[in-house]
Amino acid sequence: MPVRRKSVGRPARTSLSALLDAAVELGLDRFTLSAVAKRTGIAEATVYNYVSGRDELYRLACDRLFAGVTLETDPAVDSGSWTDYIDNVSEQAVTLAAAHPGLTEYLFYGPLGPETVRIYRTIVDETMRRCPVLDANTAYFVASRSFLAALTLASHPRYHGAGRWLRQALTAGIDTRIAAGDLPELPGDWTDVLEDLR
Structure with missing residues (x-):
């Protein structure tokens, strides 16, 4: 022994x-x-x-807490649309932020940790996969703006339901503009935004 x-x-x-x-x-x-x-x-x-x-x-x-967001969706309920995907991920983030004051500020201003950057990259990849007309810059723009708009209400519990409404209204309006071929011109590389927050 x-x-x-x-x-x-x-x-x-x-x-x-x-x-x-x-x-x-x-x-x-x-x-x-x-x-x-x-x-x-x-x-x-x-x-x-x-x-x-x-x-x-x-x-x-914050990075470890945010890493708990599930980025995969249930194929049985996933319609495949980018709007449903963003709604699902955003709802998880808003719930986390509402339960943990201070997380919203981290997601807005950083500095972002590696898991958070991985999540943003996955969100962009999934948004492009579900809406192939979008390039990476536009996918980041439409996904992150919808996601962050709902987070602004996370610290106000009485507006939690309104956050979902706001997010869905934004993504529905954005989706209509995408379908019409009306896409914003976004110079540069979207990953520069993440680098600025690291």
């Missing part, structure tokens, strides 16, 4: 995952590093072994 050696040094008392959990539980819009440290049972100075400061912990917590 092999002999197991004990590792040298102190055992880990926390993890980045535990710090992220604590930040979300305390509230993305109000957690402090001292409160996160207290919740995880460590000294505040130990937090800096995992992150450079509150801003980084906020970004990582």
